[in-house]
Structures are given as structure tokens and as C-alpha cells.
Amino acid sequence: MDTKTKQDWMSIRRSSTTGALATAYAERLTGFTVASRVGKFITLQDGGTFTEFVSCSYLGLETHPKLISAARQAMETFGLHLSSSRSAMRPIYLPQLEELLGQIYEGSGVAVFTSTSSVHLGVLPLLGSGSLTGYPVTKQIHWMMDKTAHASMQVLRGILEQFGSVSRVEASNPDSLTSALKVCTDKGETPVLLIDGIGSMSGLVPIAELSRQVASARGYLYVDDAHGISITGRHGAGYAFSAVDHLLPVNVILAGSLSKAFGGAGGFVVVSNPKDIDVIRTLANPLIFGHSIMLPMLAANVAAAKIHLSEEIDLLQQRLWKNVSLIDSLTVNQLLNAGIQSPVRGAFFETEEAGVQAARILHDHKLLLFPVFYPIIAQGKAMLRFAISADHSDTDIKLLGAALQAINSEGLWTPSL
Known part of the structure; x- marks a missing residue:
């Protein structure tokens, strides 16, 4: 045969x-x-x-004198890099940045990664395994990957399948999503919808409505808002956070970028329960086995965050x-x-x-x-x-x-x- x-x-x-x-x-x-x-x-x-008309630095902050001055001072103080995982040794700018981001995303927990892709790699396995107490998982996970979700999420399919099945959906089509959620409910699964907030090639996603739809099936919404950060919202919190009135729903996780309109480099995650940040710092693979953001860029991120709060x-x-x-x-x-x-x-x-x-x-x-x-x-x-x-x-x-x-x-x- x-x-x-x-x-x-x-x-x-x-x-x-x-x-x-x-x-x-x-x-x-x-x-x-x-x-x-x-x-x-x-x-x-x-x-x-x-x-x-190529650069994704939508606000031009990467050439701001305050960011350049901060990066130069960091190099003179520390050199280029403090090559260590954050669990072993971290530069002073890292807790400063997370504290400032905590002010931007008030009421939520924030952890910084070296990239948005690293956020996905670190946080999604924690969500799928039920390790995040703010996002309890009592049933089998079913990952619903939106067809327009960024490639950095799509490529993780093999990893995600270790925790549950993966299917592709069209979140912009209400009937398609409703049908997919019903299948999850009938099978007794926990749906997790993976989407972009603002697509790099497409339009806006109705974050608040999708959060409500997924919540009706006792599921979670994971949003990559890399292109939405800084360009809108109070303190430049971004498209997705402003779409939910600057209060993250308990069933939503937000992944953001520091490398586009924010003006610096790296990524971060926002979770509704600040207690989950300790779990992320302790268990997320990129934070345990990876290094911190290069020092000049980390210092520039701090300067950019202060501009966001002005x-x-x-x-x-x-x-x-x-x-x-x-x-x-x-x-x-x-x-x-x-x-x-x-x-x-x-x-x-x-x-x-x-x-x-x-x-x-x-x-x-x-x-x-x-x-x-x-x-x-x-x-x-x-x-x-x-x-x-x-x-x-x-x-x-x-x-x-x-x-x-x-x-x-x-x-x-x-x-x-």
C-alpha cells in the first residue's frame, strides 16, 4: 500500500x-x-x-535625543552587554522599564522579553499548560489560529500541538468564529484565539467584541499588537489596550513590541493578573535561558517609556x-x-x-x-x-x-x- x-x-x-x-x-x-x-x-x-516609507518606527522615536543620550550613557557605564539570563543577573534598566510599563498598563502585570516572538515562545506554553493562575485551564486546550496572525505565532504550531489541537479560523468572519467556538464547547475544550491587533498588511481587529465572544465559550484571547503599540491610546498603550478602555479583560493576554513605534528594541507581555508575572519570569524559556536586551537599547527603552508617560x-x-x-x-x-x-x-x-x-x-x-x-x-x-x-x-x-x-x-x- x-x-x-x-x-x-x-x-x-x-x-x-x-x-x-x-x-x-x-x-x-x-x-x-x-x-x-x-x-x-x-x-x-x-x-x-x-x-x-519602509521603517515601522511610526513615531520617529528611534532618533529622539533622549533615547540616544540614554543609550550612550549606558554604554559608557556598562559597556555593550551584560550577557546573562535575567534570573542570574540583570541591568538596572530592566526593572525600571517594567515599572514604567506598569504605569502605562495600569492594573496589569508586565514582563519584558528580547522580542515579541520571544513573548509568544515563552508565554503560550505557560498558557497551554495551565501554569498561569489568572488564566485557568481545566479542559483540553484548542488553539484557534487566525489566518492573518503573524508568522511568529503560526510557526509555533508544532509546539502548541503539545498542549492541544490547532485549527485555523477567520476571526473577521463572525459566522466562522461562532462555528469554531461552538465546536470547542461541544467537545468540552478551552478555546484560545491567537490574533494580531493591527496587521502589518491588513486592518484592525475588533478586540473587545472578540474578547466577549471567546469569553462566552470560556476561552482566552491572545493578541499580538506589535504594530499597534504607541501609535494610539493613553500613554501610547496601543490599539488593543485602548480598544478595551485601558482595562485588560481577565481572558485577554497582550503581546507588544518595543521595536516599532515605541522607538527601542524588545517585546513585552501584559497579563490581567500581576501575580502571573512571577510565573512568567520563573518558567518562560526565553527568560530562563536567554539574555536580556542589549544594554544601550534597554536604556533607550526606559527613555522612550518616560516619553510615553509625558x-x-x-x-x-x-x-x-x-x-x-x-x-x-x-x-x-x-x-x-x-x-x-x-x-x-x-x-x-x-x-x-x-x-x-x-x-x-x-x-x-x-x-x-x-x-x-x-x-x-x-x-x-x-x-x-x-x-x-x-x-x-x-x-x-x-x-x-x-x-x-x-x-x-x-x-x-x-x-x-
């Missing part, structure tokens, strides 16, 4: 990937090597100065949304994500060839962006991703609008209203 071997996900990806990304690399339309930077103007190693964060948010509104106006709300509170905009193309040609036109206009293909989006399609920042000037945004009009006039992009 013939047996069919199930193909692994990487082999599927490899066999389905075309040469579009390789073409973009070869023509220097992506994979840019940056020699220097002044604000949003970057000079590439192979020549030319461009305005970039009025300056409100001004930066206002500048960001002013720029986002301007690009939406110039493109008559024809970009992906238009009209929603996300700093990410995109132009979608029916073919990879059209996307590559559009990237060439933008390059000729001295604009850099992120061209994406499968597996980030559907096979055979292309998208040009634009990250809008508070650091962009009106002139920068208008240049982008004009370049998009040029792409439209070439017949490469026919946006739908």
Missing part, C-alpha cells in the same frame, strides 16, 4: 515561491543596504538618497495621524487600510510583474517602500506596503501621492473605491 508523506510547511512555501522577490532584490527594489540616514532621508550603500506622546500621535489623513486624502481613500487608524497603507496588484514594475516607478521617484509577494500575501499577487510616520513631512507625503498617480496612469494599478 502506498503511503503519502505530508509535505512540511517550508517545502510547500519553497515550491510555491516564484522569482519575484529575487527580481526585486537583484534590481535593488528591496533589501536596501543603508549607509546613512537623516530623518526619513536615507543614503544607500550603492548610491542615491531616497525618502523611505504629553509629548500625544503630539507625536497627532503628527502621525495628520500624515495618515493626508495620504488618504491624496489617494482618495483608494489604498488598502484607507480610513482606518493604522499607519500601514498598501497598493494591491493582480500580478507580481505589475507590482515589480510599480516598485521601479517609485524607485525612479526616489521613494523606497516594501514590495511583498507570496507567502506574505496570496500566491501570484503583489502589494506595495507603505509605512507612514510622524517624521514624514507634508512634502514627503505629497511626493508619494504623486508617484502613486503615476503608477495609476501607467495602468499598473487600478484601485477600487
